[in-house]
Amino acid sequence: MAGTSFSPTNSRHSLVLCASLVQNPMNLGALCRTAEVFGLTALVVPSEATRTDPTFRKVSVSAHRWQPCWVCSPEHLTKWLGEQHTAGYEIWALTRAQGAIALHQFQFPQRIVLVLGRELTGIPDEILSRCSGTIAIPQFGRIESLNVQTAAAIATYAYQCQHGFSNPDPSINV
């Protein structure tokens, strides 16, 4: 199986942050901290080695002990996304792209896998083609874009504004 569950604990919000393409363990650790704080169903990490990486654990400030982290390697990502779609999740990409929906105008489905891009190179076309579409955070600066974990945290907050703060999904018990 491309994705495996880890550390099931309690009812969680049905947003899955898919960081299969993310490489920097600092970003992965920060994503784990954010996912735990917001009580997300899962963070998807690229390998088993991520879970024991010292930098990942340090930056997650112990969140790795509580946050379900599923493993899906980039090689298995296309197949895994298909499985999640079959399981009832909509698949969306968080990336700046032509035709992307602005985050503050996006209506989040309750069950969603949000695919994050690789540092510098983003999301390959073959993965984008498996997504229902792209979501982008409006930006005003001269530099290229937000850090991936910062962007993911903002998108997670936007999801929670629609589903999390008033309406956690009681059916999710991973």
Add this chain to the structure above:
Amino acid sequence: MAGTSFSPTNSRHSLVLCASLVQNPMNLGALCRTAEVFGLTALVVPSEATRTDPTFRKVSVSAHRWQPCWVCSPEHLTKWLGEQHTAGYEIWALTRAQGAIALHQFQFPQRIVLVLGRELTGIPDEILSRCSGTIAIPQFGRIESLNVQTAAAIATYAYQCQHGFSNPDPSINV
């Protein structure tokens, strides 16, 4: 003067992120990147040395070249906040505290200084007493809280949802 301007460029959104209490240059660099991406009036850093710190510059991915960074040391913060209040900014603290307003329910004033807490220790009472109140991001996890730069990015997005995406402040030209 407790605070000095730096690298004025163009019209910006009138949110000031005050990181005078923040100590980690990685967090300060990430805040600079976020502030630049969202076109904020200023990021307030604790010292002149911050601007040339190699880690700060690396993590800011060149945002330090474009983002106005004002300097206010923690020792001058109380006085500086008073000056900003006189200049027409409301002062609010971003921190988890009894009686804090949930971020998604907060009505942002257009001109606001958002005071961020020091890593681990937060915001001293003497600074909190200078604020109109506290704003908190609802959280669901077992670990203590979000990273300061992650929380600030989420709050900045929430501000932009109310003021930035549709209504930049034309009077600001720092």
